[in-house]
Amino acid sequence: MSSRSHEQALAALLSQLALSFDGAILGAALAYAAVRSILNYAANSKSLAKIRKSPTVSVSDLRSLLQNHDQDHQDQEHNIVIVRGHVEAKSAVDGTWKKSSRPPNVLLSHESADKAVILQRTQTCIYNEWKGFLGWTSELRALFGRSLKEQETTLLRTVPFILVEGGQWPQSDYVIVNMDGSRHPLPLTTVYHQLQPIVASRYTFIQALFGHEYPVGVLHEEKILPLGKCISAVGFCNSKNGIPEIKSCKDLPYFLADMTKDQMVADLAFKAKILLWSGIVLGSLSIGVLGFAVMRNWNKWKAWRQRHSQQPSRVSGGDVSQIDEDEEAGDVPDGQLCVICLMRRRRSAFIPCGHLACCHSCAISVESEVSPKCPLCRQAIRNSIRIFES
Structure with a gap:
């Protein structure tokens, strides 16, 4: 593998890590950098005041x-x-x-x-x-x-x-x-x-x-x-x-x-200005990124709660056992086995990707996750639909 592909893989890994949890990691890193900039600005301003008075x-x-x-x-x-x-x-x-x-x-x-x-x-x-x-x-x-x-x-x-x-x-x-x-x-x-x-x-x-x-x-x-x-x-x-x-x-x-005193004062004043604006810019970016991450995760959690509350009505009582008996009945070819349990026949297709990958029980389990994704293409899914053979 060439060094260029290594660099691309490392860049992809770092970007995926920074954008995990909808950018919460990136927002926390920006907030840390903003706090450090403000603390350095305070120390620099204190030194500037002392040198001006000296x-x-x-x-x-x-x-x-x-x-x-x-x-x-x-x-x-x-x-x-x-x-x-x-x-x-x-x-x-x-x-x-x-x-x-x-x-x-x-x-x-x-x-x-x-x-x-x-x-x-x-x-x-x-x-x-x-x-x-x-x-x-x-x-x-x-x-x-x-x-x-x-x-x-x-x-x-x-x-x-x-x-x-x-x-x-x-x-x-x-x-x-x-x-x-x-x-x-x-x-x-x-x-x-x-x-x-x-x-x-x-x-x-x-x-x-x-x-x-x-x-x-x-x-x-x-x-x-x-x-x-x-x-x-x-x-x-x-x-x-x-x-x-x-x-x-x-x-x-x-x-x-x-340097002379005037040169020291000018140098510290310039550094203080840079640190102050860096803290303001990084702080504003961190607030925006963290706010976006909080809203995205809050909406995901509400959608998960809504799906979780609807699951009992979709699979209740003896329906699940009847579905399991139907799906496990007979020999299932390897190409039609559920990709998760590898026991039952594929019966449910995910929306919107349309992949027929899981049995009905495993599809319900995937839907109940906080961030449900298709096990084949890893695309985010909204729900699933059961497929019946004529």
């Missing part, structure tokens, strides 16, 4: 700002500030190096030889995209995650660093950057990027034939936060032993960034 200060003005905060006895939330400065190693102010030597505890890029305070090396294994002749497993991996094994290994090294005034250093003040507990994205600069191909082994053709993934290359990357780079730090700022220190805030999406 003052933007230089490193030299930070000490006086902290003294005013301590005198006013304000809570920690009002200590959120935005400081823009240049990256410098903390060892430069510890007195652990002389002017004639390079600072200790400064990382050095193996590829570009640039000095940095954060060094990140990443190795990413790239797998093939061919699904193979029997590639159902790769179809599912592409849908729910390519593979359970780790495809990327990352080595992150950091050294203590500070932010200083670019034009006034080393005479200006500085602020210590506390990276403890921060999981925010870092404004790293890529200094090395190379793709190394992997030679195919003797088992590669067999893996490809059955749709199993096999590696075709390894991507090597090296990113650094170099000395002298101008960045913005957003977070809680406190005085520790008389020295300003800034630490990340978990409620904010930024900690160290290339």
